[in-house]
Amino acid sequence: MIELAGLTKRYGEKVAVNNLTFAVRPGMVTGFLGPNGAGKSTTMRMILGLDRPTAGDVRVDGRPYDRLKDPLKSIGALLEARAVHGGRSAYHHLLCLAQSNGIPKRRVHEVLDTVGLTAVARKKARSFSLGMSQRLGIAAALLGDPRILMFDEPVNGLDPEGIHWIRTLMKSLAAQGRTVFVSSHLMSEMALTADHLVVIGQGRLLADTSMAGFIEQNSRSCVRIRTPQPERLLDVLHAAGITAVATGTGAFEVDGGKPEHIGELAARHQVVLHELSPRQASLEEAFMRLTAESVEYHAHTGTPPAAQRWGDGGGRS
Known part of the structure; x- marks a missing residue:
């Protein structure tokens, strides 16, 4: 288990990690999410004793990392795949460790x-691709057969087969009762891999919950309906106190409705339905909604203002 209590890290006036308290428990894959600059890498470095906390405490199997008798047998980590002496072979790198x-x-x-x-x-x-370097970093993390595994962006550079392999590996490690803590920006992959989520923004804890609970708490659910009798459907729903909103694609959506109830209403009033499907937001949508106020760098779509002025004949500013 990894336990953080009031963990804080300041760099001058900037607070990179702000009073984080949570536990990463064995027997499940815990995803670690947050926008760029949220403090994920700094948190992982403090877990491994690579950065010293300004305040608070972090323990690995009940002890600070620097007090572990055999660190690699307690926790294995992949933080930077390229952090290998380029002149060493994969075999000799691992043999040295x-x-x-x-x-x-x-x-x-x-x-x-x-x-x-x-x-x-x-x-x-030095001749390894990024994907091969990732595999070597994972091998180093597994070397001591540790009870705890920590991976920072483990799928970077991996092909589809490699992504499926690391997903299966992490799930199997958790099934063995090990603690697996993984950071990733690939929401679709995290949705397939993680059982539990810890989400931070601007160094602060935003969520510590199950995957299903996170999506349910931070997303909109609805029922999508398509019918060749739209006016009759709307009358039936309105009479039952249900509001349906047109999507502009010939379908309607009912927020928070139950498809069973709507289907029974339609059948009772002989309204033909071509579609009746519950819709739940993805992990990515839920994550974007929760962290919207914590994003440090905002990009904008469309033509940059300066380019617009130049194209409009405004000249250089």
């Missing part, structure tokens, strides 16, 4: 096989 941490040599071969790098084990790390 194993020998310096009292890990049997056989584990090097085992983790190389697990991540699919056995065939290139003797190649220099």
Whole structure:
């Protein structure tokens, strides 16, 4: 388990992490989400003792990281895939880690096989693609057979097969009762992988809940209806106190309605339905809604103002 209590990190006047308190529990994949600049990487670095907190406390299996007797056997982490000496082969990089941490040599071969790098084990790390570097970083995290795994953007550079593999690996590690903590910007992938979510914005905790609970609490649900008898449908719904809104595509939506109730009403009044489907927002939509006020960098669509002035003949400003 990873436990944070009032964890805070300041860099001069900037507060990167602000009084974070949460626990990452075993037996599930916990997703760590937040906009760019939210403080995710800083939080992970403090968990590993790479940055010292300004205030608060963080413990790994009940102890600060620097007091763990065998750190790699307690927690394995992937923070930066390229943080490998380019002149070393994958095999010798892992062997060095194993020998310096009292890990049997056989584990090097085992983790190389697990991540699919056995065939290139003797190649220099500098020749690796980003995806291969990610696999090597994951191998290093697994080397000590730790109870806790922490991954920062583990799918970067991986092809579809690799993404499916790391998703399956993380789920299997959690199923073994291990603690799995993963940060990612790929919402579609996180929706398929995580059981629980911790969301931060501008260094503050915004949510600590199950995946299903997060989407339910931060999104709009509705029932979508399509019929060749729109006026009759609207009359029936109105009489039942239900408001339907036209979508502009020939369908209607009812916020918070139950499809069973609407279907029964339509059947009772002999209204033909071509579609009756519940709609739930995606993880991405729920995340965007929750973090809208916490985004540090806002991009804008359309032509930049300066370009518009130039095109309108306004000249240089």
